[in-house]
Amino acid sequence: MEIKILEELLNKPFNDIKPYYIGIFVKGKVIVSKYIKKSEKLEDYFSRMVERSLEIDTAIKNFNAEFLFSEGKDFSIMIYYITSEIAIGIIHIGKPNFSLLKITAQDLARELKKYEKDLLIYYEEYLKPTEEQSCLEKENYQTDIDEPEKVITGQFGENIQKKVNIPEDILKPTEDVSQTHESKENNIIENNLSSESNAEREYNAPSINETLEQNQSEESLSDIDNILNEIEKEFIKIVGPFGKYLFKKRKEKFFRKDNANKFSVLIFVQSLVEEIPEIKKRDLFIENTKKFLSSL
């Protein structure tokens, strides 16, 4: 599947109703989008909104979400769910017109349904790696001693750069899409560089060996529980309301068999760090949690 096909599919609704923004999302990640005025923040917030809204089918049994709609005096937002993983997002500026947005989304959904498998494959190949990578790290966390150190020093950039290794011959985006991908990639790289330099500048963290030497005895689980509680509070402060759920979900995956120890906590925190999209907030989270981590 070429991205160009999806772009062409977006052209019709874009020309017909002139939305401010229209995009195709798989599991909350933008595959292609068209917009009147580019705003990365807007796309980021909207993507996360789509991603969170997909949770409705797990929050309520047999709900089978069809669409989300919201309107104000001068805008309307529609998220139309093609499947429980694929959605169309439309932001329209002007007098709200629910019926128009719904019909437009339905038409586009019918076309996109033909590419359902391709969209999921595309997601798996090009957008999922960060998650896969973090899962791999989770599985190997006890043997990989370098990773906890990255958390403490904020050097998590290398991993993130790997995720956007998309072959050029497969992706043949037209102007908007290539701009989106390039700017995202640049952003990620820039963010990594800035986070590394920030970490170097602001933070003289103890190495993992120093941390371990401070306490060779068995960790007290209750201490670790307390630390996890404090980390949860910091995470919710940074991420917002969904942080509670996200933390709980991640914690369940990480600490299945009372296996909480200093290594797993550090790797766990790294996985939380990767959930924070904004680099400044990542740095703030690391800064706020380092006192708990260094007490391990």
Place this chain on the structure above:
Amino acid sequence: MAVRYTEILEEFIRDSGADGAVLVSVDGLAIASVLPSTADEDRVAAMGAAILSLGERVTSELRKGNLEQLYIKGSTGYVIFTGIKDVAVLGVLAPVNAKLGLLLMEIQRTIKKLEQELG
């Protein structure tokens, strides 16, 4: 206090024909709820607060004022999330054949009551 909130939610469900309702703090924690067994209180609460908050950020980026309410339509019904000032979110589950006009009116009435209680 939570008992009072629960009473308000129960009264709302009785008057509007909704299936359930949950009052959520802005940090995504359920303050009070009367939900059917098919709904996971924690998830509905966290998700409602999160998407309303993200929706507000979207409209703020657009400079189009506040996003006060949104609804999700499913094959078995509706979920309607409404912001209560900046302090809470009211989530309502309604059946697919709900009379939306009546429901929205009852939601506004309930929000006024909850606003008074929440101060």
